[in-house]
Amino acid sequence: ETGVTQSPTHLIKTRGQQVTLRCSSQSGHNTVSWYQQALGQGPQFIFQYYREEENGRGNFPPRFSGLQFPNYSSELNVNALELDDSALYLCASSHVARGAYEQYFGPGTRLTVT
């Protein structure tokens, strides 16, 4: 069984730039969620995708957007980067038949905005 993978591992961007982070779901999973984890904090929910549609969103501005593809992989896009966007971005996959609460996380992408 293949786990959740994310790319890239690390990324350094400049304020105002745009970034795309990628995630491949665990095999057999059809739902993807993204979380932001700032240093010293717990993960915060950004949004969730199921059937290529966003089906829930946390308290993040519209410059955070996402996609889910037919193979259940996903992208997180962040426009107009701000210094406070520096964080570990975690992708989690789950299966809707189990309520999608049981989520399995990837290793994360560390984004640094300078």
Add this chain to the structure above:
Amino acid sequence: AQSVTQPDIHITVSEGASLELRCNYSYGATPYLFWYVQSPGQGLQLLLKYFSGDTLVQGIKGFEAEFKRSQSSFNLRKPSVHWSDAAEYFCAVGAPTEYGNKLVFGAGTILRVKS
């Protein structure tokens, strides 16, 4: 709104000693509860979960947790800690969103193990 409180930011225990990490949640219905572990610079690994039934749940790596509805708690325990258990531990509650669901996490407890 749903929330999770982990009262202890840091805990230090001696190797071989027992461990209890505290977690309190706020949720109106029967909660789905989780404990995750995170090693430095890594993602989250699911230790155990509670959905319903037996209030004492067993997880991986010798961990267990007990759901106490009357106290709104879901504390994590281990009888004998190993140096490799040093990490950050997160408690989470499942919560609905508009059409899906999410996990709401506590701020985490950093576990240090001294030899």
